[in-house]
Amino acid sequence: MSRERADWALLALTPGIGPVGVLRLIDTFGSAAAAASANLSQLQRCLGDEAARALAGRVATADVEAALTWADAPGCFLLTLADHDYxxxxxxxxxxxxLLFGRGRRELLARPMLAMVxxxxxxxxxRQTAEEFAHGLAEAGYTIVSGLASGIDGAAHRGALGTAASTIAVIGTGIDRVYPASHRQLAHQLAEDGLILSEFPLGTAPxxxxxxxxxxxxxxxxxxxLVVEANVNSGSLITARLAAEVGREVxxxxxxxxxxxxxxxxxxxxxxxKLVETVDDVLDEIGRPAADAPVAASASPPAAESTATAMAETPLLVQLGHDPVDVDSLAARLELTAGxxxxxxxELELEGRVASLPGGRFQRLS
Structure with missing residues (x-):
């Protein structure tokens, strides 16, 4: 099996071949081993000349050896298209x-998954919404998949960690690197309680x-x-488009x-x-993994009566509403001084009920 894994790694890590080229090689030669041992003239019949020479010359040997050594470490593995749990x-x-580099709970690959970006x-x-939805959906049985980026991705991972379904981070660097660096602790938690995946060779920069x-x-x-928050130029919209192209619900x-x-x-x-406002809205659209799986209520809007009571107790929150507002506007609404x-x-920020934003604005959190 280790020899077969080495052959898959050689095909996958050789520059210029790519996923389509690897499948073409398997289809032509019947196995990764046969493709890896083919001569240059045979390879040139199904690959471009440069890629064929790179494979015949085994230019990826160092990357393959590094990958196999890395996969021997506890919690680390290489996953190929030939594996039963792909x-x-x-x-x-x-x-x-x-070929995918994996670190963490390999069994999560068998669970139903939902992307959150x-x-x-x-x-x-x-961020608060993402964390609450991720926790509720993971409690319902979905493993949350995201990209370990700052903002929504990180919040989604944090929300799902600690649940049985947990979370998977698919990263755009080598699996031995953490990007952004501020997520180093989060990556450590994912390696212990979730799963990290990468298709890139070790050491690949962001x-x-x-x-x-x-x-x-x-x-x-x-x-x-599920897209939680994104501007019109966000890479999240690329993920959503790719999901739609392969028949996934957006x-x-x-x-x-x-x-x-x-x-x-x-x-x-x-x-x-689909416009969704609660965890139940999401589950109604994509289905529930298990009929008896509990759904956390934290991402659902509170009852109208309790909301009205909380707002009545805090006039500032009533005037703040749910949109970012600057201090001068709030002062005018409340007929108070800016100070x-x-x-x-x-005081509300210290209580975790509002957050300060760039430009001197504030936004309500509760």
Whole structure:
């Protein structure tokens, strides 16, 4: 098996071949071993000249040896298209990566999965929403798949960690690197209690063109793709498009019309994505993994009566509403001085009920 794994790694890690080229080689020669041992003239019949010479010359040998050594470490493994636990959904999605580096709970590959993606520059409310939805959906039985990026991705991973379904991070670097560096502790938690996947050779830097490739894996693994918060130029919309192209359900959470980080979600909804407001809305669209799986209520809106009571107790929150507001506007609404309003906001911020945003604005969290 180790020899077979080495042959798959050689095909997958040789520059210029790619997923389509690997499948062509397997189809032509019948196995990874036969393709790996083919001579140059045979390889040139199904590959470009440069890729054929690279494979015949075994230019990826060092990368293969590094991968095999890395996979011997505890919790680490290499997953190939020939393995019985390679996710069927990903294999059938097209351009499936022939080799994946994995670290963590391999058994998560057999669970139903849901992608959750969004802006790297998410608002505090967006991060809170992502974490609550991820926790509720993971409690319902879905393994949450995201990309370990800042913002919504990180919040989704944190929300799902600690549940049985947990979370999978598909990254755009070598699996031995953490990007962004601020997620080093989160990556450690994922390696212990979740799963990290990468198709890139060890040591691969966070190059911009790698992230769309990562996004296709996120989309292919998942039963659906939930976009929490995204601007119109967000890479999350690429993931949503890739999900739609392979027949996955696309869902989006609406936001304030004044929030630029919600406009990508609004565009998706205009284009046919399902508008969802609660965990139950998501489960109604994509199905429930188990009839008796509990659904956390934290992501659902509170009862109207309790909401009204909480707002009545805090006039500032009533005037703040759910859109970002600057101190001067709040002062005018409350007929108070800016200093008085700022002091009230500081107290609410310390209580975790509001968050400060760039530009001197504040947004309600509860």
């Amino acid at each position: 996710p069927t959904a990903l294999a059938e999605a097209g351009h499936a990566p022939p 969004g802006s790297r520059h998410a608002t505090p409310q967006g 190059l911009a063109h790698n992230f769309p490739r990562r996004n296709r894996i996120i989309a292919g693994l998942s039963r659906g793709c 869902l989006a959470i609406p936001g304030s019309i004044h929030n630029p980080q919600a406009r990508g979600c609004h565009r998706l909804i205009k284009d046919g994505a 008085e309003v700022y002091a009230m906001l500081l």
